Amino acid sequence: MRRVDTLIVGAGHAGLAMSRCLSDRGVDHVVLERGSVGERWRTARWDSFRLLTPNWLSRLPGCAYAGPEPDGFMTAGELAGYLSAYAGSFHAPVQPYTTVVRLEHNGSGFTVHTTQGLWAARSVVVATGFHSDARIPALAAGLSGDVAQVSSSAYRSPSQLAEGGVLVAGASASGIQIAGELARAGRAVHLAVGCHTRLPRRYRGHDILWWLDRVGTLDRTIDQAADADAARAEPSLQLVGTADGRGLDLGVLQGMGVRLTGRLRALDGTVADFADDLATTVDSAQRRLDRVLGEIDRYAAEHPESAGTDPDPPPVIAVPATPDRLDMTSAGISTVLWATGYRPRYAWLGVPVLDGDGCIRHRRGVTDVPGLYAIGLRFQHRRSSTFIDGARHDAAYLTEYMTRGHDIWTTST
Numbered sequence: 001m002r003r004v005d006t007l008i009v010g011a012g013h014a015g016l017a018m019s020r021c022l023s024d025r026g027v028d029h030v031v032l033e034r035g036s037v038g039e040r041w042r043t044a045r046w047d048s049f050r051l052l053t054p055n056w057l058s059r060l061p062g063c064a065y066a067g068p069e070p071d072g073f074m075t076a077g078e079l080a081g082y083l084s085a086y087a088g089s090f091h092a093p094v095q096p097y098t099t100v101v102r103l104e105h106n107g108s109g110f111t112v113h114t115t116q117g118l119w120a121a122r123s124v125v126v127a128t129g130f131h132s133d134a135r136i137p138a139l140a141a142g143l144s145g146d147v148a149q150v151s152s153s154a155y156r157s158p159s160q161l162a163e164g165g166v167l168v169a170g171a172s173a174s175g176i177q178i179a180g181e182l183a184r185a186g187r188a189v190h191l192a193v194g195c196h197t198r199l200p201r202r203y204r205g206h207d208i209l210w211w212l213d214r215v216g217t218l219d220r221t222i223d224q225a226a227d228a229d230a231a232r233a234e235p236s237l238q239l240v241g242t243a244d245g246r247g248l249d250l251g252v253l254q255g256m257g258v259r260l261t262g263r264l265r266a267l268d269g270t271v272a273d274f275a276d277d278l279a280t281t282v283d284s285a286q287r288r289l290d291r292v293l294g295e296i297d298r299y300a301a302e303h304p305e306s307a308g309t310d311p312d313p314p315p316v317i318a319v320p321a322t323p324d325r326l327d328m329t330s331a332g333i334s335t336v337l338w339a340t341g342y343r344p345r346y347a348w349l350g351v352p353v354l355d356g357d358g359c360i361r362h363r364r365g366v367t368d369v370p371g372l373y374a375i376g377l378r379f380q381h382r383r384s385s386t387f388i389d390g391a392r393h394d395a396a397y398l399t400e401y402m403t404r405g406h407d408i409w410t411t412s413t
C-alpha cells in the first residue's frame with residue numbers, strides 16, 4: 001500500500017487548482033485521474049463545443065490566460081491543452097489512468113482502492129466534477145423504442161443522429177447551443193423550454209461576464225443567497241461562445257426556424273405532452289434578466305469609466321403559440337435529445353457524506369468526515385465556484401483550512 005498525506009481524486013481544473021495550492025505549501029500529495037488531465041473536456045463534449053466563458057475568465061492559482069485571444073472562447077480541446085500546460089507548469093503529481101473505485105474511512109485517515117492498487121492517505125479531496133452524468137428525467141422511460149434518445153454528454157454532431165427532426169429537451173446552455181447547431185445543419189428542431197437564465201452575450205459594449213465579474217455578481221457567496229438550495233439548482237447561463245461573438249437566445253433560435261414548446265411533461269410512446277407554460281417561463285427569465293441589467297446600469301452610473309455604451313438590452317422574446325401534444329412520428333422527429341442538466345456520481349465514495357439528492361454535504365468544501373474535502377461543487381462558496389475561474393478561491397480556502405486545521409477566514413475570502 002502506498003502512503004501519501006493527501007490524495008486528490010480527479011485532474012480537472014478544480015483538482016489541479018488544489019494541487020497547485022498544496023504544492024505551494026509543500027504538502028505531500030498525489031492526484032489520481034481515471035483518464036488524462038482534463039479528461040471530461042476530451043471525451044464528454046460535442047465536437048463544436050466552445051466555453052461560454054471568455055478565455056480571460058479561466059484564472060487558476062498562479063496562472064492567468066496569456067494566449068492571443070483573451071476575449072475569445074476556448075474549444076474543449078484547447079481547454080484540455082490549457083489544463084495540461086498548467087499541470088506541467090508546476091509538475092503536478094498526477095497519476096493518470098487510475099480510477100478510484102472505493103474510498104473507506106479508517107481511524108486515522110482513508111484507504112483508497114484504485115485500479116492501480118491501494119493508497120493510504122490522511123486527507124482526501126474529491127475533485128471528480130459536478131457534471132459527471134447526464135440528468136435524464138424519469139419520463140424518458142415512456143418514450144417508444146422507435147424514437148432514438150441521446151444525452152447532451154453523448155451527443156457529438158448532427159451527423160451522428162438518425163435522419164429526421166429532433167426534439168431537444170432543455171433550453172439552458174447545452175440545449176440552446178445544440179438546438180442551434182442542429183437547425184444550422186438543416187434539421188427540423190423542436191425545443192422544449194423549461195426554467196432558464198437568459199443573458200445577452202454583450203451589453204453596453206462589454207461581454208456580459210465582464211460585467212458580472214465587475215459588478216461583483218460572481219463573487220457573491222452562498223451565505224448571501226436568500227435560498228441556498230435554489231441558488232445551487234439555478235440552470236446554466238443561456239449563452240454561447242463563438243468566434244464572432246454573436247449571441248443566441250430563444251428569439252434567435254425562432255428566427256432560425258426552431259419551434260418552441262413548453263416544458264416536456266410526459267412521453268407516451270411517440271406522443272410528447274407539453275405544459276402550457278412557455279409564456280410564464282419566458283416572462284420570469286425576462287424579469288431576472290431585467291434585474292441583472294438594472295444592476296449593471298446602476299454600477300455603470302456610479303463608475304462612468306466602465307460605462308461602455310448606452311444600454312442596449314436584447315429584444316423581448318416573442319412567445320409563439322405552442323402545441324400541448326406532438327405526435328413525433330407524424331412530425332418526422334427521429335430523436336429526443338436530453339439537455340436536461342448533469343449530476344455528480346459518487347458510487348465509489350464509501351463514507352456517509354451524501355444528501356438525499358446524492359450531493360456531498362459540506363460547508364465551503366469541508367465535509368463532516370474529518371479529513372474529507374471536496375472542490376468543484378456548484379456554488380461551493382462563491383457563485384464563481386461553478387465556473388473554472390472560481391476554483392482558485394476554493395482551493396486557497398481549503399489549503400488554508402487543511403494546513404491550519406480550522407476556519408480562519410471569513411466569508412469575504
Ligand SMILES: Cc1cc2nc3c(=O)[nH]c(=O)nc-3n(C[C@H](O)[C@H](O)[C@H](O)COP(=O)(O)OP(=O)(O)OC[C@H]3O[C@@H](n4cnc5c(N)ncnc54)[C@H](O)[C@@H]3O)c2cc1C
Pocket residue numbers: 009010011012013014015032033034035036037038039040041050051052053098099100101127128129130131132174342348375376377386387388389
Ligand atoms: C457542457 C458544459 C459546459 C460548461 N461550460 C463551462 C464554461 O464555459 N465555463 C466554465 O467556467 N465552466 C463551464 N462548465 C462548468 C465546469 O467548469 C465544468 O463542469 C468543469 O469541468 C468542472 O471541473 P472539475 O475539475 O470540478 O471537474 P471535471 O472537469 O469533471 O474533472 C473531474 C475529473 O475527475 C476524474 N474522475 C472522475 N471520477 C474519477 C474516479 N473515480 N477516479 C479518478 N478520477 C476520476 C474525471 O476523469 C475528470 O478528469 C461547463 C460544464 C458543462 C457540463
